[in-house]
Amino acid sequence: MPKLKDMILTFPPSGSPDVVGYKLYVQLANDPVTYDSESWDLGLNTSIDIATLPGMTTKDDIYNMGVTAVDEAGNESSFSLINDVPLDFVAPDPPGPLSFVSG
Amino acid sequence: MALQKAWMVLLTILLYCGIAFANPMIGVDNYTYFGTTAETITVKWEASSGATGYELRAYLHEQQIYIWVGSTPSLEFTYQLPKSGHYTFMVRAVGNLGESAWSESTDPNVANVDGNPRAWWVYGHVAPPGPIVIE
Numbered sequence: 001m002p003k004l005k006d007m008i009l010t011f012p013p014s015g016s017p018d019v020v021g022y023k024l025y026v027q028l029a030n031d032p033v034t035y036d037s038e039s040w041d042l043g044l045n046t047s048i049d050i051a052t053l054p055g056m057t058t059k060d061d062i063y064n065m066g067v068t069a070v071d072e073a074g075n076e077s078s079f080s081l082i083n084d085v086p087l088d089f090v091a092p093d094p095p096g097p098l099s100f101v102s103g
Numbered sequence: 104m105a106l107q108k109a110w111m112v113l114l115t116i117l118l119y120c121g122i123a124f125a126n127p128m129i130g131v132d133n134y135t136y137f138g139t140t141a142e143t144i145t146v147k148w149e150a151s152s153g154a155t156g157y158e159l160r161a162y163l164h165e166q167q168i169y170i171w172v173g174s175t176p177s178l179e180f181t182y183q184l185p186k187s188g189h190y191t192f193m194v195r196a197v198g199n200l201g202e203s204a205w206s207e208s209t210d211p212n213v214a215n216v217d218g219n220p221r222a223w224w225v226y227g228h229v230a231p232p233g234p235i236v237i238e
Contacts, residue, residue: 012233
């Protein structure tokens with residue numbers, strides 16, 4: 001089990017009074033983030049270590065990211081965006097087998 | 104004679120009460136959403152005889168609560184929605200002796216705008232989060 005570096009994503013909360021959660025969207029940097037991009041529910045967290053999100057251990061490229069607010073009726077806000085974020089959560093291969101050499 | 108007079112008084116009271124407490128005529132053809140924007144909605148109804156004004160309430164389905172909308176002497180009311188959600192509306196007449204029962208709720212399936220069917224829910228605005236920072 002590799003140990004991944006921390007990568008903390010934060011954002012100020014939505015100003016709407018009935019927000020019940022936030023969603024993070026991630027898209028390879030050559031395409032814009034849309035509501036069809038790969039997404040994760042963040043709950044009401046406005047700060048999260050994205051290395052801990054399921055599936056992140058395969059990400060090793062440049063990505064565009066967006067966060068939306070979701071209200072209790074299911075409406076989703078427009079995106080708060082950040083582009084061209086390098087993500088590398090693919091740990092290097094471990095060293096080869098250990099051996100002892102007697103002198 | 105006294106008995107006849109008493110009957111007349113009673114009939115007059117009953118008639119008056121009947122008019123004052125008559126429900127507004129709410130129906131799918133005369134209770135219409137129109138002028139809807141993202142955050143306001145206007146509801147209309149037909150006059151109830153004997154009414155001096157009308158009171159409205161809304162039902163917010165997400166929270167299963169009634170919300171006081173307001174009162175008016177006219178036959179329409181524009182409401183600033185307090186939050187996004189799914190609303191239906193009820194109206195009652197107010198007369199000299201009290202108020203009528205609440206009307207049936209607006210029918211979400213047949214609400215229309217200028218005769219054109221439309222969805223019954225009204226979405227409010229959801230503000231996006233602030234700028235993202237990655238550390």
